[in-house]
Amino acid sequence: MAVRFEWRASLCAEDFPANAYETLRLDVTDHTPFNSLAWLCAAEHALTADQRLQVLLAWEDERLSLCLPLVASRERFAGLAFRVLHHLGYPLADRIALLSSLDAAHTRQALGEIRRHMPHALLQLNELSEPTGEESTLAQWMPLSSTGERRLSCRVPVHLISDSDHQEVCGDPRYKLRRARKRIAACGAQVKRLTPDATTMGPLLRALSEVEAVSWKGDEGVGIFSDARHRRWIEDAFTALAGQNLVRVVVLELEGRCISYRLGLLEQGRLYDYNLAFLPQYADLGSGRVLLEEWIRWGLEEHWRWIDASRVSLENSSHQLHERMTGQLEHWRWSFYSWRPGGLFLGLGLRLWHHLKPRLQRWRARHPGQPAAVAPVADARNAPSTSRQEDEHASPRHSQR
Template identity: 60%
Template sequence: MGLRLSWCASLRTHDFPAADYEALRQRLAANTPFNHLGWLRAAEAALQPGQLLQVLLGHQDGKLCLCLPLVREREAFGPLGLLVVRHLGHPLSDRIALLIDLPPSAAAKVLRTIRRDLPHALLQLSEVPDDVAGDGWLRRWARRSSTFERRLTCSVPVHRITDADRQEVSGDPRYKLRRARKRIAACGAQVRRVMATPENIESLLDAVSAVEAASWKGDDEVGIFSGEQRRQWMYQAFTALAAQGLVCLVLLELDGRCISYRLGLLERGRVYDYNLAFEPAYRDLGSGRVLLEALIHWGLDEGWEWIDASRVSLENSSHQLHERMTDHIEQWRLSCYSWRLDGIVLGLALRCWQWLKPRLRKRQTALPDATANSPQESPNAIPGHSQR
């Protein structure tokens, strides 16, 4: 039996094949907490007017082998508003696996179906890990795009949890940890591990969202709880994941009140260090490293294998896991520009910018050098006469 493709308008309706979706997710080792149906349903509930969700399902031999929840919206590119398609969950899903359990020979048919039924200028998949980014599926999509861009978005530090972590970390981090522990002990704060449940998740989220709101993330409105849309998404998503035992927190509490935290998501022995914040009044405690170590020690006790930074800045990342990393995972943004006129034009604009950008940078670098090497007049110089 050949591949049968169909569309579904929602992940939340009674006729969505939830059991088949879970079976597909479990078959694919690369899946992450951001592929959980609970997370994606929360993302769907937080969609805004103008965002259209369509879920592409692929069945072969009566088995669900493909599920791509895609969101189309109009996005501004300069003066133009062009249609862009992305995977549901952008931009708060730190890493996605493409739930495709089919040979690369099916790639062309899937891409044609997406372009036919969801016309767009750009199909963009963000935070795709390297082991997926290089497979035959995406190479075939690249060949069928007017322009294809594969851009590194971050190199995520990861740490393999071993018995060696029972010993104190070496080098400069050791002294930073010791100082932080002394400050925390002096003020009377205590570290607490909490595995979230449906009964306590709301109170935990109230506590950590209050800390985030008081932090610089709240001030800049870039936190995961910033704004009603994100707050609704996070509360619904974490509640669904907590029901499956996949949400863990290490809290620093003073007089029973949370002043700093790290929030992690679990998947197959890997804990994703998804979110952290601290109250500005307690920034000098240095609680981040202490809570990270607490999370690692918790992993030792529970048999977790990896701790993963989830997502970091591509340049100048300050994540403390860099000090202990034993490996890294590259995550990519994959952009497939269509053969529609708007896709071709947008792709050509990208190519022009990629050609122009290094030349502009080189020129900007050369200008200060030229200025520095030019003759400088003294305050008493006569115009038109150089000073020797």
Template identity: 60%
Template sequence: MAIELRWCASLLDPSFPAEHYEALRQRLAASTPFNHLGWLHAAEQALQPGQRLAVLLGWQGEQLRMCLPLVHSREAFGPVRLAVVRHLGYPLSDRIGLLNELPAAAAAQALRAIRRHLPHAVLQLNEIPDAQASTPWLACWARRSSTFERRLACRVPVHQISAADAQEVSGDPRYKLRRARKRITACGAVQRRVLADASNIDALLDAISAVEAASWKGDDEVGIFSGPQRRLWMYQALRALAEQGMVCLVLLELDGRCISYRLGLLERGRVYDYNLAFCPEYRELGSGRVLLDELIRWGLEAGWQHIDASRVSLDNSSHQLHERQSASIAHWRLSCCSWRPSGICLGLALRSWQWIKPRLRAMR
């Protein structure tokens, strides 16, 4: 059956095939909460001046088989600004599934369409999980790029929930948990589980965004609620996910006030541990580890299968799930440099830096 590629200017356009998109998302196991249409609607509304969205749709007959929402913008690379294309959701989407079930024979056709419609120096896809980063599609795109870079972004710890989680964890984490629980009990704080819905999500977001603003994330302006653009995005996205029962929180409250939290995004029995923060005056409580244990126990009772760290630092990650991980998932950043002069020059610069960087380290 013939493949037809079409462009759509917005996910919010009434002509966008939302029902077909959701059917595609449900068919593909690689889909994550960051592919949910509510999340992407919020991401689109948070785009900044100079960013342009274009959605590439792939059809076979009456069935939608591919949807790539792409953002075109200009970004600084050293002293120059170059045209870049990214998947909608960067940089706050922690794991993107490429929603594509077209045959590999369509890969070159899709890449040509992107390069014609969105001329760029580099097409960069961030936070692509291991299983998708080596597909025939991306192998085809790599062969048709002036330079292709596949760089490890992080290795995410994963905990498989099992009956053993009903028992107290063993080893050093046991003593850390016991000490933290004693401190929490001594100060009178209590834990609370909340599965957010439309009636309570705004109050929850107000509470946790206040905690983040008071934390080091707020001071450094790196939190998910930092700045008007991110705050708008998070409020709209998490409202949409909460309406679908996809937002779970474990809170630590003192005298009715939230002083620490973990925010998870839930889909298909997997919880993505997306964000946490605590008020600095209560840092000595060690609440993060206790709330993670509470999230795992909640998952055991609710029948969830996995808890992921969502995203961690590439080097020296301090995420507490490392203490209990049963597996890991690699995230990759894929860069496809075009054959435009700007893409060729950028590719040469990237290859040169890859050659120079290890030698600089050796000299140091």
């Protein structure tokens, strides 16, 4: 079947085919709330003046078969500026699916459309999930690139809610949970569940942002409310998603004031544990573990299927869901370097780094404590970032995403 490609400048325009988009999104089994138009339009509104959005659509007759919103910006490597494309929603979208039902031939054709319409050095798609046991259609772009890389971003712990969750958790987590509950009861704090709507989401987000601002995330400037652009993005996105009944929050309140919270998104029976924060003076309560348990209890009552950590660090993750996980999901980052001079330069730098990295690791092993050599810029940009959803007792190693 012939495919017709089309470019749009906005996802939020009145004439954007929203119904066709939603049909495509729901047809892709691993779609997430971060693929929703509510989230993406909020991301679009938060774009800066030096970022350019272009949306590639592919039609098979009247059926939308591809929607790929790409943001072009200039990023510096080794002091030089290169044009880089990212999926709209980066870096705050924790997990996305590629919204495509194109076959291999038309997928290859789509890359040609992108290169003609949006010349670039690097096209990078972050936090992509993939159906288990299936090869991603993006593999078709590897041989068409001067350099291609598929790299694991993280392994996300997930918990399948089952009848066994009616029983108290076993082992060390049981005693940690019991101690946390005793401390919380002793200080008089209470756990509450909140399902905000579009009207109540704004005031609630302001309360949550006040908690984050005085937490270590606020001190380090790594929270979701830490700068004006991301704050607007989060406020617009969560207000729209709350209007669709997709937002869930569990909070710990003391004398009517929120002292700890977990913020999540719920779709198709899967709760994405997106963000948490707590007041530093109450860090010893262990509230994060209690609030995670509240997610599970809530899920039992309303027949959710999964609790996901949304995103974690690739290494040394301290997310409390590791104690309860029944499985893991992988996020991948795909990088496609073009045949333009900039793409050839960056791709060569990446291949050189892969060649030198084992030697550098062996040198470090033989010379512990010596200053480490600086990694080539081509790879430094791709270093795995850390998560927003770590345990409250983790050290402040997180980077803003």
